[in-house]
Amino acid sequence: MKKSSIFSALLIAMMLVSPASLRADNKSSQLQPLMILGGELSNSAATSVADIDEVLPRMKSLGLNTVLVPVYWELMEPVEGQFDFTLVDRTIDVARQQQLKIVPLWFGAWKNSMSCYAPAWFKRDVKRFPRAVTKEGKPLEIASCFSNNVLQADLKAFSALMQHIAERDPQRQVVIMMQIENEIGMLESARDHSPLAEKAYKSEYWAERYGTDDYADEKFMALYYARYVEHLAKAARRIHDMPLYVNAAMNSRGRKPGEYPSAGPLAHLVDFWQQGAPSIDILAPDIYDTGFKSWASQYAMPLRPQDSGKVKNRLFIPESRCCENSGVRALYAFGEHQALGFSPFAIDQASPKETESVTQAYSLLHQINSLTSYHPPLTSYGLLFDQQDRERVIDDEGVIMTCRHYFTLPWDPRATDGSTWLEGGAMLIRLGKYDYLLAGSGVVVDFKTRTEKQQEQQKKLGEDGFAEAGNEPSTLNPQPSTFKGSRLGLLSVDEVTIDAQGQMHYLRRHNGDQSHQGRHARISIGEWKMLHIRLYEYK
Numbered sequence: 273m274k275k276s277s278i279f280s281a282l283l284i285a286m287m288l289v290s291p292a293s294l295r296a297d298n299k300s301s302q303l304q305p306l307m308i309l310g311g312e313l314s315n316s317a318a319t320s321v322a323d324i325d326e327v328l329p330r331m332k333s334l335g336l337n338t339v340l341v342p343v344y345w346e347l348m349e350p351v352e353g354q355f356d357f358t359l360v361d362r363t364i365d366v367a368r369q370q371q372l373k374i375v376p377l378w379f380g381a382w383k384n385s386m387s388c389y390a391p392a393w394f395k396r397d398v399k400r401f402p403r404a405v406t407k408e409g410k411p412l413e414i415a416s417c418f419s420n421n422v423l424q425a426d427l428k429a430f431s432a433l434m435q436h437i438a439e440r441d442p443q444r445q446v447v448i449m450m451q452i453e454n455e456i457g458m459l460e461s462a463r464d465h466s467p468l469a470e471k472a473y474k475s476e477y478w479a480e481r482y483g484t485d486d487y488a489d490e491k492f493m494a495l496y497y498a499r500y501v502e503h504l505a506k507a508a509r510r511i512h513d514m515p516l517y518v519n520a521a522m523n524s525r526g527r528k529p530g531e532y533p534s535a536g537p538l539a540h541l542v543d544f545w546q547q548g549a550p551s552i553d554i555l556a557p558d559i560y561d562t563g564f565k566s567w568a569s570q571y572a573m574p575l576r577p578q579d580s581g582k583v584k585n586r587l588f589i590p591e592s593r594c595c596e597n598s599g600v601r602a603l604y605a606f607g608e609h610q611a612l613g614f615s616p617f618a619i620d621q622a623s624p625k626e627t628e629s630v631t632q633a634y635s636l637l638h639q640i641n642s643l644t645s646y647h648p649p650l651t652s653y654g655l656l657f658d659q660q661d662r663e664r665v666i667d668d669e670g671v672i673m674t675c676r677h678y679f680t681l682p683w684d685p686r687a688t689d690g691s692t693w694l695e696g697g698a699m700l701i702r703l704g705k706y707d708y709l710l711a712g713s714g715v716v717v718d719f720k721t722r723t724e725k726q727q728e729q730q731k732k733l734g735e736d737g738f739a740e741a742g743n744e745p746s747t748l749n750p751q752p753s754t755f756k757g758s759r760l761g762l763l764s765v766d767e768v769t770i771d772a773q774g775q776m777h778y779l780r781r782h783n784g785d786q787s788h789q790g791r792h793a794r795i796s797i798g799e800w801k802m803l804h805i806r807l808y809e810y811k
Contacts, residue, residue, distance in 0.1 A: 308613025438512035457533025493535030498548025505551035517554035558591035599629030600697025607699030608654025632800035646774030723757030
């Protein structure tokens with residue numbers, strides 16, 4: 273089983289960022305304690321001062337510590353060479369008042385593949401700022417990354433933005449990270465076939481090296497998109513160094529290159545992106561489709577030796593579907609992968625029913641932050657279950673924890689009423705031998721020794737949680753003639769809170785019906801709790 277370590281000084285301390293929290297060398301940024309409990313605003317949520325004044329305080333009230341905010345090239349440079357930083361300044365000022373951190377999203381040459389946020393003067397001058405072209409010769413509303421004019425215009429504006437942020441927030445007390453462009457990628461065609469692109473394609477002898485199919489074309493575009501981004505990243509490093517990332521729209525649902533934003537920083541193109549843009553710290557997934565755990569695991573990339581102790585390669589999810597499952601997904605990402613951050617998209621437009629899970633999960637994570645800040649390194653696991661993926665068995669140094677979705681218990685009618693199950697998830701943290709913390713919603717965990725688990729009988733349970741009459745033991749796990757070894761029991765299960773000094777405070781004891789007479793620890797769907805679980809061994 274996969275086991276993950278929480279390092280109080282690096283991996284999962286939940287502190288808000290201080291000026292000393294992010295330091296950089298000449299390659300990439302050093303990471304000190306940081307957890308982004310974030311939310312990304314919808315695309316047009318910060319297009320006026322009134323928008324910013326309304327939305328940022330509301331994000332604070334939801335429990336966020338960081339807001340991902342678009343910066344729009346078309347509004348920042350409406351006239352070529354004349355910059356208006358009114359919205360940027362207001363965002364920084366209000367965020368500082370609200371004690372929020374900000375991650376600006378540079379909506380420059382590309383946003384979701386298209387060049388829709390480029391200024392009017394850029395869009396109209398097609399000769400000076402050429403577009404990408406399909407294989408059939410169709411021009412696209414996508415600026416060509418092979419054009420030096422496109423690059424220089426984008427680079428000039430982005431550099432002006434970085435310089436202004438450096439002057440406005442020199443100690444990085446508010447602006448902690450930067451996204452360069454947004455979901456770069458080609459659509460309708462796997463690569464650009466404009467004259468400039470064809471010249472580069474031939475100069476690289478690409479067809480001879482990689483072939484001529486769509487997947488080879490996608491690799492070609494990935495390398496050149498990355499090289500383009502590297503120019504902006506190097507400028508950022510010189511002006512106001514901070515962690516830099518690019519985000520990717522997923523290649524999901526069986527689509528082929530050209531049918532999704534192809535050549536972006538996708539997991540199967542990591543080598544090309546790392547080669548072309550070494551100054552970028554993180555390739556980040558925007559996760560909207562099913563299979564959250566699978567997508568997250570693809571981007572929880574192992575550190576290379578040269579990146580040890582740096583922000584580079586850590587899982588960061590800047591966009592995820594904002595829904596009732598967002599909270600448990602956040603707990604999973606931080607618990608299983610020690611994610612740098614999690615951020616539901618368009619959280620400003622989400623319903624209270626959807627944002628409630630985020631608020632509840634972030635409240636638990638804030639408390640865990642306080643605990644880990646005052647505690648030596650710990651071990652954690654992330655749990656995430658749905659109607660199909662219901663169970664995970666973890667061997668934690670001889671403690672066998674069988675973790676399941678809450679609806680696997682036989683007595684909750686919501687499990688069988690025909691509705692789709694809400695996801696259940698949690699962080700499971702080992703505090704010491706036989707000492708655990710379970711924080712989340714919709715999970716049930718039992719604890720056994722290895723020998724006890726090996727001799728476990730599989731029984732069908734009735735709605736009262738006991739074996740149905742006449743139920744025979746499973747032939748897969750027959751009852752031994754004599755039980756061997758020791759067992760684990762629940763010494764106590766206490767619902768707790770944790771204060772800002774990392775001290776645990778007792779709320780109530782979960783026993784009797786709440787622990788099924790000492791058989792398990794559980795948190796119902798719809799409840800958000802932190803349980804302190806202590807075990808004991810007996811024969």
